Amino acid sequence: MNKDRPDRTPESEERRAVLGKMASATFAGLMLSGVLARAQDAAPQKTPIPARPFKGSSDANQDVLIRMQGELERAMQKPINERRWGMVIDMRKCTGCASCTVGCVMENKLPPGVVYRPVIDEEKGTYPNVTRTFLPRPCMQCETPACTPVCPVGATWKGADGIVVIDYDVCIGCRYCITACPYQARTFDFGQHWTDNAAKGEDGALALKSARAYQDPPNFEYGKEWKRREGIIPKSPVGNTRKCTFCAHRLKVGMLPMCVSTCVGRATFFGDLNDPKALVSELAGMANATQLKPEAGTHPNVYYLV
Amino acid sequence: MKQYAKIIWALWIILALVGGYGLIERLVTGHQLATYSSYVPWGMWVAAYIFFVGLSSGSFLLASLYYVFKITRLERIARLSLFTAGVTIIMALVTVGLDLGRMEKAVSVFYRPHFTSLITWEVWLYTAYLILVIMALKYAVRKKLKKLDPQVTKDDDQRLKRLMTYGIPLVIAFTGAGGALFGTISARAAWHTSLYPVIFIVGALLSGVALMTFMAWAFCDNHDESWHELLQFLGKLVLGLICIELILEWAEFSIPLWYGVGSEAELVKFVLFGPFWYVFWLVRILLGAVLPLYLLMGKKDAKSIGIASFLVAVTYFAVRLNLVIPAQVTPELRGLEHAYLDPIGNHLSFHYLPSFFEWQVLMGVVALGMALFYFGQRYLSLMQTLNNREVSR
Numbered sequence: 001m002n003k004d005r006p007d008r009t010p011e012s013e014e015r016r017a018v019l020g021k022m023a024s025a026t027f028a029g030l031m032l033s034g035v036l037a038r039a040q041d042a043a044p045q046k047t048p049i050p051a052r053p054f055k056g057s058s059d060a061n062q063d064v065l066i067r068m069q070g071e072l073e074r075a076m077q078k079p080i081n082e083r084r085w086g087m088v089i090d091m092r093k094c095t096g097c098a099s100c101t102v103g104c105v106m107e108n109k110l111p112p113g114v115v116y117r118p119v120i121d122e123e124k125g126t127y128p129n130v131t132r133t134f135l136p137r138p139c140m141q142c143e144t145p146a147c148t149p150v151c152p153v154g155a156t157w158k159g160a161d162g163i164v165v166i167d168y169d170v171c172i173g174c175r176y177c178i179t180a181c182p183y184q185a186r187t188f189d190f191g192q193h194w195t196d197n198a199a200k201g202e203d204g205a206l207a208l209k210s211a212r213a214y215q216d217p218p219n220f221e222y223g224k225e226w227k228r229r230e231g232i233i234p235k236s237p238v239g240n241t242r243k244c245t246f247c248a249h250r251l252k253v254g255m256l257p258m259c260v261s262t263c264v265g266r267a268t269f270f271g272d273l274n275d276p277k278a279l280v281s282e283l284a285g286m287a288n289a290t291q292l293k294p295e296a297g298t299h300p301n302v303y304y305l306v
Numbered sequence: 307m308k309q310y311a312k313i314i315w316a317l318w319i320i321l322a323l324v325g326g327y328g329l330i331e332r333l334v335t336g337h338q339l340a341t342y343s344s345y346v347p348w349g350m351w352v353a354a355y356i357f358f359v360g361l362s363s364g365s366f367l368l369a370s371l372y373y374v375f376k377i378t379r380l381e382r383i384a385r386l387s388l389f390t391a392g393v394t395i396i397m398a399l400v401t402v403g404l405d406l407g408r409m410e411k412a413v414s415v416f417y418r419p420h421f422t423s424l425i426t427w428e429v430w431l432y433t434a435y436l437i438l439v440i441m442a443l444k445y446a447v448r449k450k451l452k453k454l455d456p457q458v459t460k461d462d463d464q465r466l467k468r469l470m471t472y473g474i475p476l477v478i479a480f481t482g483a484g485g486a487l488f489g490t491i492s493a494r495a496a497w498h499t500s501l502y503p504v505i506f507i508v509g510a511l512l513s514g515v516a517l518m519t520f521m522a523w524a525f526c527d528n529h530d531e532s533w534h535e536l537l538q539f540l541g542k543l544v545l546g547l548i549c550i551e552l553i554l555e556w557a558e559f560s561i562p563l564w565y566g567v568g569s570e571a572e573l574v575k576f577v578l579f580g581p582f583w584y585v586f587w588l589v590r591i592l593l594g595a596v597l598p599l600y601l602l603m604g605k606k607d608a609k610s611i612g613i614a615s616f617l618v619a620v621t622y623f624a625v626r627l628n629l630v631i632p633a634q635v636t637p638e639l640r641g642l643e644h645a646y647l648d649p650i651g652n653h654l655s656f657h658y659l660p661s662f663f664e665w666q667v668l669m670g671v672v673a674l675g676m677a678l679f680y681f682g683q684r685y686l687s688l689m690q691t692l693n694n695r696e697v698s699r
Contacts, residue, residue, distance in 0.1 A: 012311060101646060113344060113653035118645035146493055152419035152429065153411075172414060173407015175347035176425055182493035186640045187344035188407065191336045192650045232333050239336060275693030292639070296493065 017219055032254035064266050065256065073254055075272035081160040083086035085246050086301040087260075088274035088283040089136055093267035096121050096134035103262030107247060109219035111228065112192045116185075116244035117259050136268065138184040138259065139164060139182055139293065140300030146185060147177040156241075162273075163248050165222065177241055182296040191230035191238040223249045246270070273301060314676075321629070327665025332404055337665035345643070346634040350660040351405040353626040354668055356484055357513070358398035359432075360506070360622065366391035366439070366473060366515010373446075373470040380538055385520050386447050386688045390518060393440040397675045399432060404667055412699040417556040419517075424487040431480035438476065442469045447686045481510045487637050488629070495572040496633035505554050513546040514669035516618035519544055521692075523612025525683075528693040534608060541611035544618060545602040548595060555625075567638070577632045579675060594621030631658055 075083050096119055103109065104117045120135040144163050148156050155170035156177055178186045195211050218227045221237075222245070227233035247257035255261075260270045271280035282290060284303045291300045342349030369387035372380040403409055415429045441689075445466040449459045471658060485506030488497040519540040528535055559578070562570035577586050598614035635656050637643050648654040684687045 005595060034438040049649035113648040115654065118642065119646045120639060120641040122641045135639070135641075137645070150418075150425070151420055151490075152423040152425035153414045153418050168417070170411070170414065171408065172411045174405075174425060175407070176423065178344060178347040179634070180491050180493055182638055184345060184642060187654070188337075190338050190340075190651055190653050192338060192648070192653070194650070196650045198650075224592045230336055230338070233410050234336060234408070236408075241407075246530070288551075 005100035020294050028254045028305075041127045064269065065261070066280060068256055068260065068271055069254075069268065070220060071271045071275065071278045072251070075275060075278070076251070076254060082274060083161040084274040084301065085141065085251070085278050086271065086284060086303070087138060087141075087246065088280050088289065088303045090267045090268040090269070090283075090305040091135060091267075092138060092305060093128055094119070094134040095265045095267075096132065097164060097264055099262045099264055100136055100259035100268060103258040103271045105176045107219075107250070108221055109215075109217070109228075109244075111189060111215075112194055112196070113190050114242050116242070123141075132188060135304070136259070137183060137185065137292075138246070138302060139296065140302045142176050142184055143247060144297065145300035145303065146182060146296070146298055150176045150180045154186070159248075163245050164243065165245055166241060166243060167247065168222075168226065168240045171236075171240040172237040174239065174262075176240060182293050182298060183300075186241050189228070189237045189240055189242050193215070220249050221245065223252055287298070318676050318680075321472050321669045321676070324666055325670025325673045328663055329404075330669040332662060332667050337407065338651055339661060341661040341664065342454050342650070342658060343648075343655045345637070345656050346658040347656060348405075348630055348632065348634065349658060350627065350631075350664050352399050353623065354628040354671070355398050355402040355405065356506075356630070357623045357626040358394045358401060359481065359484055359511045360510035360626070361390045361511035361517050361619070362394040362398060363477045363507075363644050364512065365394065365517075365518050366435075366477050366514070367511060368515050368518050370470045370474050373442075373467055374474065376475040379539055382526075382532065382536055382692050383518055383540075384690050385443075385450075386516050387523075387684075388439065388443055388446055388519060389679075389682045389686065389688055390521070391514075392436070392443060393678045394676050395432060395436055395439065396678065397671050399436075399670050400674065401668070404671075411414065411654075424483055424490060427483050428480055431476060431483065435476055435480060437471070438469055441688075442466055443472065445469070448478065452692065453699065457478060463516070466657050475508075478507060481507050493638065494633045495568075495570045496630075499558065501554065501558055505551075505558065507549065508551050509556055509622065510535075512544070513622040514553050515540065515547060516622070520612055520619055521614035523608055523615065524688055526692050529608070530555060537611050538606070538609050540615070541602055541606065544611075544615050545599070548599060548618065550603075552595060573632055573636060576635065577628050581630070586628055588625040588626065593617050594624060607670050635657070 009268070011029065027243070052124055071156065098119050101117050101119055102113065105115070110116065117136055117138045122133050124131050124133060141162055141164050142156075145158055145161075146162060150160055151157075151171075152174060153170055153172055155172070156162050156164065156166045178184075178188060194215050195208050196207070198211070206256060218225045220226070226237055227235060228238050230238055247255070247259075250257060257270055260268045269280050269283055273276040273281055273284060277283055280303075283305060288305050289303045290306055291303055293300075330611065341347060365387040367382065369384045369391065371377045371387075372384035403412055405688075406412055407522055415426055416433075419426045420432065448454065454462070482503035485504070489499055489502035492498050519537065521542060522533075522536055542592030559574050563569065563574045563578075565571070566575075577583075590684040594617060598618045601610040601614035601617075604610060635658060637656055643656050646654060
């Protein structure tokens with residue numbers, strides 16, 4: 001920046017300073033959400049559970065995150081093929097804040113056009129009898145996934161722990177799996193960046209600098225470092241299909257999926273469905289637990305409490 | 307046709323320039339300029355790919371009527387049909403190759419195939435087919451290009467017949483599998499029908515035979531008696547195939563629509579009365595069926611047959627578009643279309659209209675096909691056979 005520029009007025013200086021602080025605060029805040037998940041483990045916040053104490057819980061007022069964290073650690077002690085990761089989403093408690101979506105985007109460094117966990121916001125009824133429902137939609141990690149057998153190169157499969165994964169190094173980007181998923185839970189990485197066509201004008205450079213601080217670092221899906229790049233021969237995961245993995249890379253190091261950690265309403269539960277004492281097993285067995293599109297025959301491992 | 311040579315050259319230059327630029331853009335920017343999305347993942351290029359495959363299958367099967375079943379009135383068109391089969395399958399493979407997110411990895415279908423996938427089967431069958439067509443062309447052409455020993459010619463004929471005989475089940479297999487590729491996807495109600503393999507085979511025959519009929523009319527200067535006989539025969543074939551195709555299409559559309567209830571009925575209504583209604587009613591029905599039927603059943607002269615066949619062959623692309631696109635434009639989960647948006651490229655949208663870039667790439671593929679045809683007629687004496695200007699064996 002040239003400080004001798006004639007168009008530089010005290011007002012523009014001030015505006016730049018404010019914008020700079022805002023941008024830094026925004027991205028610091030976004031980054032912080034990832035840090036908070038870990039901090040919560042260390043210093044849990046006591047949040048009373050509004051519905052009722054869960055069976056088998058030693059402390060009815062224990063934060064569900066603490067309980068799930070313990071269950072996760074227990075499950076990780078078992079051989080991988082004895083685990084069956086599952087998720088339960090309480091639609092009655094979901095406030096539609098989309099912090100799970102944002103947390104997921106942050107954690108996996110999702111570019112524009114790629115989303116693992118959108119929240120479907122639906123308005124029902126007619127005035128004055130109107131209600132809104134929120135349906136977060138991660139990958140269902142189906143028992144019999146429709147997306148895996150269609151892959152022409154075997155780049156996607158169901159892992160021993162029940163998570164459906166994609167090998168970015170193998171995927172050819174034919175998008176057949178996207179057409180096959182009845183939940184439309186797979187998206188294609190078109191190679192876009194958040195800074196494409198963005199932040200032009202006087203303060204563009206500053207905004208771009210801040211944005212790139214978020215955009216450019218690699219993501220660590222599948223426990224591997226991925227630095228996206230467009231080009232004649234793109235770098236994965238550009239040109240690949242992408243999907244939710246229940247944050248498999250976090251599970252490996254004993255951390256709950258990002259969407260579970262960031263859920264402000266404690267509406268997303270995660271754990272080992274093979275563990276009868278796990279919170280998710282209790283919840284998935286409740287009378288009001290249901291699955292999306294059971295008629296699709298894919299047997300999802302995500303349940304909704306309605 | 308010679309009087310149109312300049313127009314064809316001019317058209318080719320435009321296609322090559324515009325399309326060539328599109329191909330470069332495709333290599334440099336990947337898929338960013340395309341308007342298909344994660345919710346409509348297969349766009350116009352996939353429709354074009356199955357269209358070209360259909361043209362290839364149909365023209366191959368027409369050629370086999372002469373080489374295997376010895377329907378001698380097709381002799382003039384047989385070699386050109388075989389060559390067309392080769393060109394259009396190359397066009398299909400190039401188009402679908404450009405549609406891949408990672409073109410450079412496409413070869414992995416050979417060294418790490420996953421045979422539960424119909425795409426794997428398709429790639430393997432196309433490869434076998436392409437090799438077969440190249441070998442068949444070699445035997446069909448070389449005796450016309452240079453004088454061979456009579457025994458070699460006889461051996462070539464036998465090999466050619468054998469290859470074409472193997473080719474028939476191969477073509478039926480990959481054409482039907484093309485239908486199954488869509489039909490097996492239970493997540494998409496509009497695709498999930500057992501009719502598709504049959505529709506694909508009939509559609510391939512119709513579009514391929516129509517293309518060859520048009521070429522027999524357009525590229526032949528020697529309008530002798532046998533040429534008129536050839537066109538009359540091909541005209542009847544096209545007429546019959548249009549009727550069979552319409553019956554199948556009636557079955558495909560009327561069954562989900564009959565009671566008007568269910569998601570499939572909504573999809574059919576989208577095709578018939580949605581924002582792209584004209585693709586079905588004007589392009590497919592009027593230009594692709596009603597007008598050709600009128601021409602083929604009316605005067606029955608060479609010009610009518612030629613124009614009718616051209617209309618059928620070209621407008622069949624609309625059938626392919628209507629097969630691929632509408633099945634994807636409805637969210638599988640209501641409200642998903644508003645749940646999360648892509649502000650940069652709008653690649654999380656259920657609305658699809660091909661971008662100019664997509665048309666550009668398609669133009670490039672067509673220009674490539676035209677160039678291959680040029681080299682074929684220049685070096686493989688395809689037109690001499692069509693014009694009956696060579697000494698028969």
